[in-house]
Amino acid sequence: MHWDDLRVFLAVAREGSITGGARRLNVQHSTVSRRLMMLEKSLGTRLLERKSSGYELTDAGAELQRSVSRIEMELIAFEGAMGNQESQLAGDLHVSAINNMASSVLMPLFARFSKTYPDIKLHVQVSNKYVSLADRQADVAIRLTNTPLDTLIGARLTTVASAVYGSKTYLAGLTGTTTPPRWLGVDCCDFHHAWTDKACPTHDHCFFVDDTLLTVAALEQGLGLAYLPCFMGDCNPLLARFSAPEPEHDLGLWLLYHPDLRESRRVRVFRDHMKLEVAAQTALFLGALAAPAAGG
Structure with a gap:
C-alpha cells in the first residue's frame, strides 16, 4: 500500500463522496476514483459501497480508516516533535x-x-x-x-464585543416614534440566532440572512436592526449603534x-x-x- 492511496481513501471516507475527497485534496475526480480502484485491487476487498446518499464504508473500509487515522496521527506527532x-x-x-x-x-x-x-x-x-x-x-x-x-x-x-446596529437613516426614522423596530432574521451563527430570538421573541421578520456580511449589506439598506461584532459595525460609516454592547454578548x-x-x-x-x-x-x-x- 502507498501512503498517497491511503490519503485518498481517508479523504473520501471523511467526506462521504469521491467528489468531496477530490475537492479536499485539490485533485481531479478521476484521480481519486483511479487510486481507490487500485487500492481495493491491491487489498482484494471492497472498501466503499455506493448508496443513494453517497458512499458508505464496508467493514473492511471502516477498519482501514481506523488504521490509517492512527498512522496519520503518528505523522502529525512526528511533525510536532521535529x-x-x-x-x-x-x-x-x-x-x-x-x-x-x-x-x-x-x-x-x-x-x-x-x-x-x-x-x-x-x-x-x-x-x-x-x-x-x-x-x-x-x-x-x-x-x-x-x-x-x-x-x-x-x-x-x-x-x-457585539452590539445592535442599524443604518443611520433607519435609526433617525425611529427617533420620536413609538413604532417598534424591525429585526432582521439571522442564521449566520448560533450566537446571533439566539440573541435575535431573545430580542425579537415574536420572530416577526420580513428579511432573512445567513451570513454576517449579508447582515451588514441588509442593514445598510435600512431593513432593520441586527447584532454585529463591534469591529464590523463601528467601522461602517453607514451604520450606528441602536444599543450599547452588553457583557452577556x-x-x-x-x-x-x-x-x-x-x-x-x-x-x-x-x-x-x-x-x-x-x-x-x-x-x-x-x-x-x-x-x-x-x-x-
Whole structure:
C-alpha cells in the first residue's frame, strides 16, 4: 500500500463522496476514483459501497480508516516533535478563520505575517463551521467561542464585543416614534440566532440572512436592526449603534491548534504574531471606539 492511496481513501471516507475527497485534496475526480480502484485491487476487498446518499464504508473500509487515522496521527506527532529541529521557518501553514474576520480585520494581520515570514506559505480558508484539526483540515483555527474544545490548545487573543446596529437613516426614522423596530432574521451563527430570538421573541421578520456580511449589506439598506461584532459595525460609516454592547454578548477570540503541533515553529511564530497584532487593536475588538448608541 502507498501512503498517497491511503490519503485518498481517508479523504473520501471523511467526506462521504469521491467528489468531496477530490475537492479536499485539490485533485481531479478521476484521480481519486483511479487510486481507490487500485487500492481495493491491491487489498482484494471492497472498501466503499455506493448508496443513494453517497458512499458508505464496508467493514473492511471502516477498519482501514481506523488504521490509517492512527498512522496519520503518528505523522502529525512526528511533525510536532521535529518542530524544534527546523532550521528555517518555511513550509505550508493552513489557517481557518471566520469569513467576516478573515476578509476584514484579520487580513492586514495575515498580510504582515506573510511579509515578515516570506518562506512560510500561508493558506487562509474561511469557514463558519467546525473544522477538524485532528484530521488536518487546517493547522490553526481562529474562532469566536467561549467554550473551545478540550482536545485543542492555543491562546485567547482577546474579547470581541457585539452590539445592535442599524443604518443611520433607519435609526433617525425611529427617533420620536413609538413604532417598534424591525429585526432582521439571522442564521449566520448560533450566537446571533439566539440573541435575535431573545430580542425579537415574536420572530416577526420580513428579511432573512445567513451570513454576517449579508447582515451588514441588509442593514445598510435600512431593513432593520441586527447584532454585529463591534469591529464590523463601528467601522461602517453607514451604520450606528441602536444599543450599547452588553457583557452577556462578549465572545472570546481564540487561536486553536492540535496538541501535536505545539512544537511546530510555524505554528508558534504565527501564534505569537497574532497575539501581538490583536493586542494592538484591543479597543477595536472591545467596541471602545464608537459613538454612543442612538437609542434602545
